[in-house]
Amino acid sequence: MTSRPLLLIVLLATFTAAIFIVELTTGPSSIDFSNVFMNLINPEDIDQNGPNSGALNAGSTSVGLGLDSIIFLEIRLPRALLAVSIGATLGLAGAALQGLLRNPLAGPGLMGVSNCAALGAVIALYFGWSGVSIYAVPIAGMTGAALSVLMIFLLAGQNSSIMTLLLAGVAVNAVASSLISLALNLAPNPYAMSEMVFWLLGSIANRSMSDFYLALPFMLVGWLLILTSGRFLNALSLGEDTAQSLGFHLGRERGIIISGVALSVGAAVSVSGNVGFVGLLVPHLLRPLVGHEPGRLLLASALGGALLVLLADVAVQSFTPGHELKLGVVTALVGGPFFLYLIIKTRNSLI
8 A cells, every 4th residue: 555545545534533533522411520430440430510410310230320420321432333333335236336346436325325224214113123133124125225236236137238237226216215105104103104204314313332333343344345355446447357367257256245245334324214325425535535445445435434423413503502403414515505506517428
């Protein structure tokens, strides 16, 4: 790795760490972090004069912790960790799909991966599978994500143009959206409908460490599968014949990337809902900075996605207090105009 991409990785990691700290300090309640630190060292040493000391949660399972520590551990920390992991997943998956399909407009949202993952989660909620097993929703989400990528390959074929790939992605996205709408229309009760709407809008509010621990193993495996495919994506950018001549088995390598995208995006959507445009926006912004090499773009896109989702969630909490916007709405407001710009920029190649 040359000095320029390495410097980019260091800068992205530094900014992501900084915004992560900002995320931990953002929220409707002020927290005395010195009190939290001392309380975590000695759970019995609760500062009764802290800003939130007057109302300890007597029914909380966090025995011996003050309210500041409970807010930090059960609200702020899981939200920040989910923002990082989900953003990294979407950025990494977007870069992988763009490299695999050799299509600069590919992404988990546009190509239907996120919507199909949301559809899987909605089906699990609709039929009550989530009450049978805590793994039902993430498994359904991952299955939906995998099926979407496979359907795109079947519809577009191997030697497809950008227009064909776009049409395949739009078709898959439209079918998933229509089935989600059908499930909403046939929802058995208002509670089920509100849960389904959550997957459509996307949010990491009111998530717990249990949600993070549930999704993390699947995301980690997905990240590992994608990151190990960097050399293949570099070779594939030179053409399928070149990749084969370098010893890569196209079917196996594609299967690895598809599995990685399905695992990571499905797990992310299963806890956050549909957060769109991150996988489309981030790789486009960072690609010129890594020399247009798909392999180098993977890690940079993961960090860039984490940074973008963190910034979006900080904005959500800072500018819309009381009636918080959904995270997916904010990313769509940013990504929608950017997508229109990409369409205008590439319209000559779509004809």
